[in-house]
Amino acid sequence: MPANQQITELTLPLFDDFHLHLRSGNALTRTVSDASFWARRAIVMPNLQPPVDSFDLADNYRAEIIKNIPAERNFEPLMTLYLSENITTDTVKQAKERGIFAIKWYPKGATTNSEQGISSVQACYPIFAEMEKQELPLLIHGEVTDVDIDIFDREAVFIDRVLIPLRREFPNLKITMEHITTARAVEYLCSLPETEKTAATITPQHLLFNRNQLLVGGIKPHFYCLPILKCETDRKALLQAATSGNPRFFLGTDSAPHAQNKKENSCGCAGCYSGLNAPALYAQAFEEAGALDKLKNFACKFGADFYGIETENSDKRLKIIRKENTIPANLDYGEDKVIPLLAENKIHWQIERI
Numbered sequence: 001m002p003a004n005q006q007i008t009e010l011t012l013p014l015f016d017d018f019h020l021h022l023r024s025g026n027a028l029t030r031t032v033s034d035a036s037f038w039a040r041r042a043i044v045m046p047n048l049q050p051p052v053d054s055f056d057l058a059d060n061y062r063a064e065i066i067k068n069i070p071a072e073r074n075f076e077p078l079m080t081l082y083l084s085e086n087i088t089t090d091t092v093k094q095a096k097e098r099g100i101f102a103i104k105w106y107p108k109g110a111t112t113n114s115e116q117g118i119s120s121v122q123a124c125y126p127i128f129a130e131m132e133k134q135e136l137p138l139l140i141h142g143e144v145t146d147v148d149i150d151i152f153d154r155e156a157v158f159i160d161r162v163l164i165p166l167r168r169e170f171p172n173l174k175i176t177m178e179h180i181t182t183a184r185a186v187e188y189l190c191s192l193p194e195t196e197k198t199a200a201t202i203t204p205q206h207l208l209f210n211r212n213q214l215l216v217g218g219i220k221p222h223f224y225c226l227p228i229l230k231c232e233t234d235r236k237a238l239l240q241a242a243t244s245g246n247p248r249f250f251l252g253t254d255s256a257p258h259a260q261n262k263k264e265n266s267c268g269c270a271g272c273y274s275g276l277n278a279p280a281l282y283a284q285a286f287e288e289a290g291a292l293d294k295l296k297n298f299a300c301k302f303g304a305d306f307y308g309i310e311t312e313n314s315d316k317r318l319k320i321i322r323k324e325n326t327i328p329a330n331l332d333y334g335e336d337k338v339i340p341l342l343a344e345n346k347i348h349w350q351i352e353r354i
Contacts, residue, residue: 007287007292007293007322008321008322009319009321009322010283010292010295010296010319011317011318011319011320011354012295012296012299012300012317012318013040013300013314013318014039014040014314014316014317014318014353015038015039015040015278015279015300015318016040016041016042016250016251016299016300016303016304017035017041017042017251017252017255017278018042018043018176018251018303018307019045019139019178019179019201019203019252019253019254020035020039020042020043020044020045020252020253020254020255020275021044021045021256021257022035022042022065023048023257024048024061024064025334026333026334026335027257027333027334028064028067028068029068029332029334030257030331030332030333030334031255031275032065032068032069032070032075033068033070034275034276035075035255035275036069036070036073037073037351037353038277038278038279038318038353039075040074040075040076040314040316041075041076042076042077042078043080043101043139043252044061044065044077044078044079045080045104046061046079046080046082046104047082047104047111051082052079052080052082053082053084053086053087054081054086055094055098055100058079058080058081058098058099058100059099062077062079062099065077074314074316078101079099079100079101080101080102080103080104080139081095081100081102081103082104082106083103083104083105083106083118083124083127084118085118089126089127089129089130092127092130092134092136093134095136096134096136100136101137101307102136102137102138102139103131103136103137103138103139104139104140104141105118105124105138105139105140106118107141107143107144107145107158108145111141111226111270121162121166125169128166128169128170128173129170131173132170132172132173135174136174137175137176137307138173138174138175138176139175139176139178140163140175140176140177140178141178141179141227142155142158142159142162142177142178142180142185142227143155143158143226143227144157144158144162151228152211152228152230152231154227155180155181155182155184155185155227156182156185159184159185159188163175163188164188167196167198171197172197173197174197174198174306174307175197175198175199176200176201176306177189177198177200177201178200178252178254179201179202179206179227180200180202180206180238181206181227181228181234181238182230182234183233183234183238185200186237186240186241187237189241189246189248189249190241190246190248198248199247199248199249199250199302199306200241200248200249200250201251201252201303202238202241202242202249202250202251202252203252203253203272203274204274204278204281204282204285204341205225205229205272205274205281206229206234206238207235207238207239207242207285208235208281208284208285209223209235210229210230210231210232210234210235211228211229211230211231212232213229214228214229221264221268222263222272222273222339222341222343223272223341224263224270224271224272225254225256225270225271225272228270239285239288239289240289242285242286242294242298243286243289243291243294243298244294245294247305247306248302249298249302250298250299250303250306251278251298251299251303252303253274253275254271254274255272255274255275255278256270256271256272257271257275257338258271258273258338259333259334259336259337259338260330260333260336260337260338260339261336263339272341273331273338273339273341274341276327276328276331276340276341277327277347277351279318279320279349279351280320280347280349280350280351281341281342281347281349282295282298282299283295283322283348284347284348284349286298287348287349300312316353316354317353317354318351318352318353318354319351319353319354320349320350320351321350321351321352322348323348323349323350324346324347324348325346325347325350326344326345327340327341327342327343327344327345327347328340328344329343329344330343
């Protein structure tokens, strides 16, 4: 057994979550409180209804989030714009001075609230060219949505058919492949030269589970997310990448809550709610790999370095303790309930803020 599997306690800086869904309205009471307990900042996804695709909408959303940060917390939402037909080159030119951290690309129909996503990559080339010039990052939900492509192949096809040509066209555009799920994505990222401005976030569910967790013994809707869980070979490749110390890979939970009744029905929504205790879930995955010593850089450094922002400026710390605990069956979520990832299951880690 690797020596670092004997670690029983970690004291780390507050984490950065570089891919987070906070939703809006009454849901923010839950999501902002949970995230701000262990994260000092997070890239906030813009796929609301309507999508956050203007400066005014982003300003209003930021204010709504800040209003829900508990008084004793210092949490910074990093705002994004949704790449829709409303985004222009002028938008990109003004984005940084208007407090926009990045632009998020959802292929049309890829996931929750992606109906306004783009269907023609080439039509956005002027936008990407200006983003490259302004050094504004592009965050990508990297899947094709063609009806003839198997859902388990969408990411690999996207890399070969869309991402590689895009990278060739815009070599200096900073690109994050959000929530990668396949060995193909790991292979592609590891093949890039050090100067290539491409990185990836990895979620706790894709490190911990394969598609058996979703499908064997009956369909379990609270493990349904997009991109969908893949096979065990893919999970192991992701775990190896996350724990390798390669700075291209860093933390992005893709915590994506839906009310219980929206998940548990004949056409349930995609998304796992890991926002309650994501550091404990990541610790469980890193422990499996015997790599708890690699968690700090994955969670607190590599993402900040990639985006060119400072690290470890908070006087608060997060203590992750090896202690068995049971995840709650459900949580208050506005007027509804949300089921957290691994609800009613025991895990080996818990978190404290110090």
